[in-house]
């Protein structure tokens with residue numbers, strides 16, 4: 682058995698596995714007692730996301746939005762991580778890095794970060810938004826050189842069934858090539 686991890690552009694046939702990575706990582710990461718985000722909230726959010734994808738006529742893997750790249754980390758044929766990047770007019774945006782719980786802490790997040798450089802603009806700053814209580818992600822981004830911008834967000838899209846919102850913060854890594 683090989684344990685080599687490869688970072689590749691997502692293919693249409695990865696769709697099901699990508700969905701599973703999102704669901705499993707959400708469930709493992711986002712329930713939070715302090716901010717009253719329950720497991721039930723996350724299960725409901727996952728179900729609604731699945732419903733939106735089923736109803737959507739657009740295929741984001743086949744036809745990505747302008748500037749968007751979806752990467753997967755694969756061990757053999759198994760998708761163990763997903764990374765979504767968007768190059769906007771004024772910035773690079775790291776929309777998500779999700780690594781399956783059993784595969785975290787093995788350097789896959791860092792591999793995504795290096796691969797991301799190929800699909801983004803080195804002259805633009807890199808922004809990321811994360812849940813304020815996601816300390817693992819905070820440490821991960823700090824290690825990559827991101828700093829807290831001080832901006833805090835409460836996005837209605839992250840309002841859960843219980844009424845609680847997942848509160849977010851913003852981090853930035855400034856480009857050294859501007």
Ligand SMILES: CC(C)(COP(=O)(O)OP(=O)(O)OC[C@H]1O[C@@H](n2cnc3c(N)ncnc32)[C@H](O)[C@@H]1OP(=O)(O)O)[C@@H](O)C(=O)NCCC(=O)NCCS
Pocket residue numbers: 706710776777778779780781784785786787788789790791792810811812815816817818820821822824
């Ligand atoms: C955050 C995440 C993307 C990091 O990916 P990863 O593959 O686990 O990270 P790496 O193995 O490349 O770790 C790189 C560094 O990040 C830091 N780090 C990673 N996981 C950490 C943890 N659980 N606690 C503290 N620091 C952590 C460490 O400094 C680590 O360096 P080290 O191994 O030299 O100590 C991954 O853990 C994950 O998917 N978490 C759940 C989803 C999420 O929070 N995504 C980010 C928000 S979009």
